[in-house]
Amino acid sequence: VVGQSGLVPIGSAVQSDGKILVAGSTNGRAVVRRYLSDGSLDGSFGINGQATLPLYAATGFAVGPDGKIVLADAQPSGVRLARLTADGELDETFGEAGVVFVSRSGSDYFSSAAVAVAASGKIVVTGSFLVSPSLPYNTNAYVLQFNVDGSRDAGFGVNGLT
Numbered sequence: 001v002v003g004q005s006g007l008v009p010i011g012s013a014v015q016s017d018g019k020i021l022v023a024g025s026t027n028g029r030a031v032v033r034r035y036l037s038d039g040s041l042d043g044s045f046g047i048n049g050q051a052t053l054p055l056y057a058a059t060g061f062a063v064g065p066d067g068k069i070v071l072a073d074a075q076p077s078g079v080r081l082a083r084l085t086a087d088g089e090l091d092e093t094f095g096e097a098g099v100v101f102v103s104r105s106g107s108d109y110f111s112s113a114a115v116a117v118a119a120s121g122k123i124v125v126t127g128s129f130l131v132s133p134s135l136p137y138n139t140n141a142y143v144l145q146f147n148v149d150g151s152r153d154a155g156f157g158v159n160g161l162t
Contacts, residue, residue, distance in 0.1 A: 011061035030058035046088030060115035078103035095150030
């Protein structure tokens, strides 16, 4: 979007009402901005059209069938998810105050996280992690599945992880 400096986008979506969501990172924080169909920021979303999430830098972005917005980031020690309501506020019904963190034990180093939301509202996160962060690198893929409330889906893989 012209004139909106500082945002490094990772994804976008058009809502059923024609409003445009753009997710990304700026100033070391994950953000979602919502624009009206004329390109102006939607002041009814978040604070003056922007929601800032408690994530360092988002690498995954998805919008669920209920209009809630999920972002993910990978950190060396794990994966963090945050969910916003359709109005751009942290969703207090998700995880702990809108945030979920999944850590991995040992020397594993998470390096990516992508996210999708199923029609059922379950959240799937995929990515990769380094089993050994020193040479030679040994990279593995992971898939996590979460229930609508942010709890890990115990019926998927081993406690929600494969």
